[in-house]
Amino acid sequence: MSTHDAEQIKKVVHGLFDGKGDPTILDYICGVLEDEHFEFGEQGEEAYDAIGPFLIDGHCVKNDDDAREACRMLAEKLSLRATASVPTVRALETGPVQLSKADSRAVLYQEQSYRHLIQTPFGDEGKAAPMSEKDRAKFEKRAAKEEEAVRKVLAAHQARAAHSLQGDIPTIIRNKGGGGLRDVMLESFSLSNGGKELVTDATVMLAFGRRYGLIGRNGTGKTTLLRALAGHDIKGIPSNCQVLHVEQEVVGDDTPVIEAVLACDTERTELLKEEAELMKALNRDRKDVAASAAAAAAATAGAKDAATTANGSGGDASETAMAARLVAVYQRLQEIDADGAEARAASILAGLSFDADMMRRPTRTFSGGWRMRVALARALFVEPDLLLLDEPTNHLDLHAVLWLEDYLVKWPKTLLVVSHAREFLNVVATDILHLHSQKIITYKGNYSVFEKTMTERLRNARKAAEAQDAKRKHVQQFIDRFRYNANRAALVQSRIKALERMAEVEVMEEDPEYVFSFPEPEGAAAPPIIGFNDVSFGYPGGPLLFKNLNFGLDLESRFAIVGPNGIGKSTLLNLISGKLQPTQGSITRNTRVRLATFSQHHVDGLDLALTPLQVMARTFPDAKEPELRGHLSSFGVPATLAGQAMYTLSGGQKSRVAFAKMTFTKPHILLLDEPSNHLDIDAVNALIQGLATFKGGVLMVSHDQFLIESTVDELWMCEEGHVTPFHGTFDEYKQRLRARNKM
Numbered sequence: 031m032s033t034h035d036a037e038q039i040k041k042v043v044h045g046l047f048d049g050k051g052d053p054t055i056l057d058y059i060c061g062v063l064e065d066e067h068f069e070f071g072e073q074g075e076e077a078y079d080a081i082g083p084f085l086i087d088g089h090c091v092k093n094d095d096d097a098r099e100a101c102r103m104l105a106e107k108l109s110l111r112a113t114a115s116v117p118t119v120r121a122l123e124t125g126p127v128q129l130s131k132a133d134s135r136a137v138l139y140q141e142q143s144y145r146h147l148i149q150t151p152f153g154d155e156g157k158a159a160p161m162s163e164k165d166r167a168k169f170e171k172r173a174a175k176e177e178e179a180v181r182k183v184l185a186a187h188q189a190r191a192a193h194s195l196q197g198d199i200p201t202i203i204r205n206k207g208g209g210g211l212r213d214v215m216l217e218s219f220s221l222s223n224g225g226k227e228l229v230t231d232a233t234v235m236l237a238f239g240r241r242y243g244l245i246g247r248n249g250t251g252k253t254t255l256l257r258a259l260a261g262h263d264i265k266g267i268p269s270n271c272q273v274l275h276v277e278q279e280v281v282g283d284d285t286p287v288i289e290a291v292l293a294c295d296t297e298r299t300e301l302l303k304e305e306a307e308l309m310k311a312l313n314r315d316r317k318d319v320a321a322s323a324a325a326a327a328a329a330t331a332g333a334k335d336a337a338t339t340a341n342g343s344g345g346d347a348s349e350t351a352m353a354a355r356l357v358a359v360y361q362r363l364q365e366i367d368a369d370g371a372e373a374r375a376a377s378i379l380a381g382l383s384f385d386a387d388m389m390r391r392p393t394r395t396f397s398g399g400w401r402m403r404v405a406l407a408r409a410l411f412v413e414p415d416l417l418l419l420d421e422p423t424n425h426l427d428l429h430a431v432l433w434l435e436d437y438l439v440k441w442p443k444t445l446l447v448v449s450h451a452r453e454f455l456n457v458v459a460t461d462i463l464h465l466h467s468q469k470i471i472t473y474k475g476n477y478s479v480f481e482k483t484m485t486e487r488l489r490n491a492r493k494a495a496e497a498q499d500a501k502r503k504h505v506q507q508f509i510d511r512f513r514y515n516a517n518r519a520a521l522v523q524s525r526i527k528a529l530e531r532m533a534e535v536e537v538m539e540e541d542p543e544y545v546f547s548f549p550e551p552e553g554a555a556a557p558p559i560i561g562f563n564d565v566s567f568g569y570p571g572g573p574l575l576f577k578n579l580n581f582g583l584d585l586e587s588r589f590a591i592v593g594p595n596g597i598g599k600s601t602l603l604n605l606i607s608g609k610l611q612p613t614q615g616s617i618t619r620n621t622r623v624r625l626a627t628f629s630q631h632h633v634d635g636l637d638l639a640l641t642p643l644q645v646m647a648r649t650f651p652d653a654k655e656p657e658l659r660g661h662l663s664s665f666g667v668p669a670t671l672a673g674q675a676m677y678t679l680s681g682g683q684k685s686r687v688a689f690a691k692m693t694f695t696k697p698h699i700l701l702l703d704e705p706s707n708h709l710d711i712d713a714v715n716a717l718i719q720g721l722a723t724f725k726g727g728v729l730m731v732s733h734d735q736f737l738i739e740s741t742v743d744e745l746w747m748c749e750e751g752h753v754t755p756f757h758g759t760f761d762e763y764k765q766r767l768r769a770r771n772k773m
């Protein structure tokens with residue numbers, strides 16, 4: 031086969047997409063097609079397998095059907111080259127590992143490619159397969175090229191995502207006309223992402239003033255739905271309906287936090303600026319203006335010319351006009367309660383745990399988590415017609431969660447919130463939208479009501495299906511028995527028709543039950559495993575976070591640490607794991623003990639250009655493929671997902687990968703920092719059941735009431751430099767917190 035003509039390929043590809051699509055992705059696609067072993071397939075089906083997802087991801091085409099059609103056309107236009115090819119599949123000289131046609135595909139979408147990242151390539155049984163030096167060199171060269179290409183695609187993807195998320199500062203919109211928003215009716219819409227169909231022909235009604243909890247398994251498309259709503263991409267959202275999606279943290283700069291929130295009221299900001307300029311020009315202060323405004327109001331009542339009255343001084347015409355404008359500005363500021371805005375912004379920020387000093391600090395001095403809270407504060411301040419929140423409690427401490435619950439319960443407009451937190455949904459939601467099997471079903475009531483209704487509905491549907499089955503069988507038996515009986519021919523015919531008319535009872539597909547299976551700790555470890563002896567700790571130059579801590583941990587330990595943000599919970603986990611050393615005192619540690627930590631930091635640290643299987647293979651190069659696959663699958667990462675690039679995974683799917691990675695070493699002690707963040711409700715159940723049978727010790731930082739109550743024996747409160755047991759239930763702890771904060 032001849033080498034493909036790069037120029038021709040470029041011309042065809044660019045001609046076909048006619049300026050559409052991400053240039054990096056188009057270049058990448060050209061590179062793939064240039065490969066001398068590339069196969070298009072007769073109708074372009076192989077080309078689709080290789081580049082279809084990129085075409086969608088790179089916005090070259092709109093959907094899966096268009097991607098297939100584009101690949102068919104590419105095959106047609108470049109078919110001369112295709113027919114010139116000799117071998118369809120080029121096999122390596124030896125061994126079962128083939129540089130199959132899939133090899134020229136992007137590493138993202140093929141499971142086979144992870145093999146090149148593992149030192150010893152696997153055969154079918156996961157055994158090392160012999161490979162010649164020459165082939166190995168070729169194999170590695172191509173693998174490196176593929177990885178480079180994927181990183182380019184990833185960079186383009188990230189740049190696009192960052193750009194689309196940047197958005198403008200949300201603003202308060204007043205007097206938008208049109209009688210304001212009422213209900214939102216989303217009729218017959220479908221959604222897909224990366225070629226994956228997520229929602230098919232759904233109809234959803236969002237009634238004004240109701241609060242919807244959107245639930246569904248990880249990766250079913252909840253975030254995708256919120257993004258589509260925020261972008262007004264679904265028909266049915268009135269154009270004057272302000273939709274706000276809190277997705278990205280505010281940009282860190284020199285703006286003080288409170289100003290970053292107040293900036294959303296652009297009308298106020300502009301009026302205040304104009305007021306200041308006018309006062310300066312007229313050499314007035316606010317008191318003068320207030321008096322003039324009062325006079326103007328009285329004059330208006332007396333049907334006189336307000337401007338003349340307001341000016342008072344009888345100066346020249348431009349001064350008169352400026353004075354009149356100043357009065358108008360002042361009156362408008364009063365109408366929009368400009369003076370009350372700061373207090374309102376401050377009260378929202380205080381609810382989200384910012385103290386007065388923090389509110390005055392520039393946004394750049396805050397971590398991502400805190401800047402996310404500023405974004406949330408902005409949205410609450412703006413009060414859009416339809417507020418979209420994506421797992422808001424993940425960024426908050428318990429105090430802020432309780433405040434947010436109270437705030438949202440009084441939300442005067444429509445709310446759509448994605449959450450996996452039962453307690454939060456029970457308090458906040460008036461309705462539940464369940465995204466399942468690409469359908470969205472609305473249930474009245476909060477999460478508990480939904481759970482009961484679902485169970486009931488499933489039970490009834492199953493009963494109805496069983497009854498229908500029995501009836502079918504009975505009719506069928508009659509037909510079989512009398513089929514050849516002439517006397518009953520008419521009856522048999524009518525039964526056959528009846529059987530055809532009998533509708534199938536639709537039973538909702540149930541999600542399979544699964545459990546996170548934490549491997550049994552390997553190797554005996556005698557207590558005490560970890561002992562804190564008069565430990566004190568403070569970061570260099572910072573205050574002492576802990577004073578004289580004394581406690582021990584062993585394989586029986588089941589503790590949850592609770593406390594406000596920034597008190598030092600993560601620091602404590604780092605002291606236990608040995609990542610940090612005490613400033614005073616000592617920590618004894620059994621050297622044979624393996625500890626494993628899970629945190630959002632670990633989730634964020636996953637290499638986005640790799641697939642879950644590649645991540646595992648790189649971290650555990652000696653492990654066998656089936657073992658890695660099996661382990662991933664036991665944390666809810668099935669084979670299809672294991673071969674998909676990490677950057678295409680949803681938040682919860684990534685968390686599962688991090689879980690699989692941390693438990694592969696069979697640790698004795700699990701240190702879990704907010705483990706249930708991002709996990710869907712079934713996965714939290716799977717985690718709870720997994721922890722129940724885990725043979726090691728567990729120490730978690732969490733504010734997830736359901737998780738804590740189902741897994742730990744004791745609550746530890748982290749406050750004022752001490753870690754002390756709390757002798758009470760989680761509800762009692764919440765009451766204490768509410769009482770303390772006078773909520």
Ligand SMILES: Nc1ncnc2c1ncn2[C@@H]1O[C@H](COP(=O)(O)OP(=O)(O)OP(=O)(O)O)[C@@H](O)[C@H]1O
Binds near residue numbers: 226247674678
């Ligand atoms: N390029 C791609 N190729 C294949 N699948 C993709 C691609 N991009 C996104 N996806 C899939 O689309 C789905 C989108 O998930 P989305 O983030 O909307 O889910 P979610 O319901 O919000 O999940 P979670 O509960 O975990 O936050 C995921 O299943 C993801 O794997």
Ligand SMILES: Nc1ncnc2c1ncn2[C@@H]1O[C@H](COP(=O)(O)OP(=O)(O)OP(=O)(O)O)[C@@H](O)[C@H]1O
Binds near residue numbers: 596
């Ligand atoms: N590497 C560091 N250097 C200096 N100060 C730090 C460092 N890491 C954390 N801190 C500070 O130490 C304090 C405790 O932080 P830590 O992250 O342990 O708190 P936390 O209770 O886990 O908070 P959160 O719930 O927000 O994760 C905070 O004031 C934080 O700003």
